[in-house]
Amino acid sequence: MDIIRMEGISKGYPDHPVLTDLNLSIKKGECFTLLGPSGCGKTVLLRLIAGFETPEAGRIFIDDEPVTDLANGIDVPTENRGLGVVFQDYAVWPHMTVFDNIAYPLKIADVPKAERKERVMKMIDIVGMTGLEKRYPSELSGGQQQRVALARALVGNPSLMLLDEPLSNLDANLREEMRFEIKELQRKLGVTVLYVTHDQEIGLAISDRVAIMDRKGAIQQIGTPWEIFEKPANPFVFNFMGIANFLDVRRENGQFLVGTGNQPIPWPNLPQGDTDKWVAGFRPSDVTLSREGAGLRGVIRRANFLGATMDYLVEIDGSHLRTAIETHKAIASDLILKVGAPCVISFNALHWFEADKLKEVLSE
């Protein structure tokens, strides 16, 4: 069953359209992530669901009940949509203590005082803020404020949580912990989570399904993290899901040659199509680097030691690619290479794109 269904939603501001004819459904109980570059309209979409904005066209259903359907005069106010919302800018109330901030939804719902206190303290414990409940937001760090916002959204046991970059200000460790925490809560309480972010790592780590939005606010692909990562529907998704390498490949007499040279690309599944100009896309992690053996011959153009990894820029007949190798492995297999050293490249995964189409996508 869908907890959220958006049908033909369009929304724009006087000078520019943001979302056009957008359709999206989110299943009950899942953790759904909306991924997209900054400024693509993620926050706008969330605000439409929450009822802070009204679309120019389209309908929104929550639990199969229409909440926004302007054609039929329906626009349920936010407070009756039964949501928990965490805002990108925290929005904790500066005139209330941590405790009062978190207790507010319960106060509005007329929960008895004793129970209110118990639930708030439990929530404070979950987000790791014990001992800080009497502080005012001005006495908290950005990360702590974010946790207050999270606790406030969760305390009322909403069936649907909307999270707008809720972890952007936490340090790496805490972010990982909170991300796990959100996932746990979501499983335990059966909440549906709609999580909005431009950080693909978080998106992939906790979601059941992911939607990728492009710069124009159109959804390019929806699928499990695995599908998105392994079977990107198009160059945009592929490019967005990791630092992509693109090698120019040209078809000459049925052979696929790399760059301007004469080495055929060592890959069994060659693309079919009319065009002669192709691009092979792959992630740095899909490249195997060696000193000799079968593969493409190239030259190291840049070598960066980044601590745990070595980062190389390799040139193959006028075309460039980047690859990384863990430092300890590089030492073990004698792959600490100097600039100018020859090397051999082979691939674990390749995605084929037509060169002209790719250029269009990347230049947007």
Added chain:
Amino acid sequence: MSSPANKKGSFGVAQVILFLSIAILVIVVAFPVLLILFNAFWVEDHFDLANTISILKQPMTYEALTNSLIIASMSTIGSTIVGTFFAWLVTRTDIPYHNFMKSMFLVPFMLPSFIGAIAWKMLLSPNAGLINRFFMDHLGFDGPIFNIYSYYGISAVEVMYLFPFVFIQVCGALERMDPTLEESARISGAGLLTITRKITIPLVMPSILSGALLIMLYSMAHFGTVAVLGIERGIYNIPVLIYERIHQSGGSFESIRMGAILATVLVISAAIIIWAQRKILSTGHYQIIGGKSFRPTQLKLRGLRIPLMLFCFAYIGFTIVLPTVIIFLVGGLSTYGLPFTPENLSLANYKFILFDFDVTRDAIFNSVTLGFTAAVITMFAGVMISYVIVKMKVRGKGILEFLGMLPFSVPGSVIALGVILAWSGQFGINLYNTVWIILVAYIARYMAFSLKANSAALEQIHDSLIEAARACGATMWQSLKDIVLPLAKPGMLAAFFLIFLPSLRELTVSIMLYAPTTRTIGVAIYTLNEDGETVISCALAGIALIIIVLGQFIINHFNKKAGV
């Protein structure tokens, strides 16, 4: 709790608030102003521009117009020079005691200029003025050294009380100006004069002009100083003429119509001035001046340091301390004209006006209750209207935004005439000669202050704070009560004091509307002084000054506590 129960949006509430806000502004400001315009151009039952022009051409009206212009221009030029010079001195040079001086230069903001005018009349009137007499009696001068009853005298007094408008704007601009702009000019080899001419002045010009326009607007429609100092030599400006005509004729049709025409001139000039000010302020100087506070490079005054300091102290002593002291001293005299010797001075007058004299007692009571009531009402009305303008998304808001600009461009004397037209019975309600008409006028006059303070405070409240409450299940009312009002409190408090204090010394509006039992402090001081009760009027002025300064202290205390 997830299933939406209520299908209807909160359209109702938003519409009600919008409607109320529009209604308040229409009733209090727009309607009176419309009546003025209507009366200015409508004779009997038709539109008659020729008649309007013929009235404007009458010698009296024409002279009032030119006088208003002459005095306003002289005051504006003088204040701009004085204000800019002192602002530069205290922010950009190494003059000693600059913090003390800065706060002293802001004191005239608190002091009512008509009280200053009374003081200067006692000091520099051609025959009896204390300073003039001193020069004639003891230094052998043949005539007065300066005649305060002149265009120069009137403008000089206005400059003393109005220059802080420019001073504070220019100080702000100079303090916020990024010093790297000047430094980079200096590094590229420009001399100090070139830097001042090419960089500093262009950057602060918008602030100077904007302050100057404020003064122009204020001075054109200003009653007190001209009324006190001009009467002897028959110098009058627009508000003085309106007042005299209406008072002499007891509100005849002729006088009202002439008043409406002159008021229309004021409204139009004000609209032009406000428009020009907005234009100037929006020409990008904010891009150059950051919000941060910098420590700008200071010019070393060297040999001029001490002389300039002495000059500043002399200015402060002469224009601020001297008139204030004279007011209190005269207020202590048993009879005006006696020398200030201990046997002639006592607190008897002060005791008399506070406890025994019903005119002044009533006046103090009236001003305090009127000021308080007006401040409370205007504060709440202002927070509601600002909320709609700043925060709400409702259709029809554009009308309110337009109406909200109106209070800023309607001078006090215009408002007074407008409420007379609106509330003297022509439309079923007659408030004339009651305190209520003064209250309505105060609300209209001070609405601009309230809108400004409240919208500034509301703009600080990020929308997401309110949305977060809604998402927690709060209705619009609950979010207003729990989030908006507590966070808007500093702005409301500021609005309250911004209205309460000036209303204690208000003259321009009250003078047009008072009846024998509804005098305010300002009216009582002015009329007592006109009637020759100089010592009593000075004693009352002294009391007013004490109340105002005390009030200001309380505000500063509050502001410090609130960290503003």
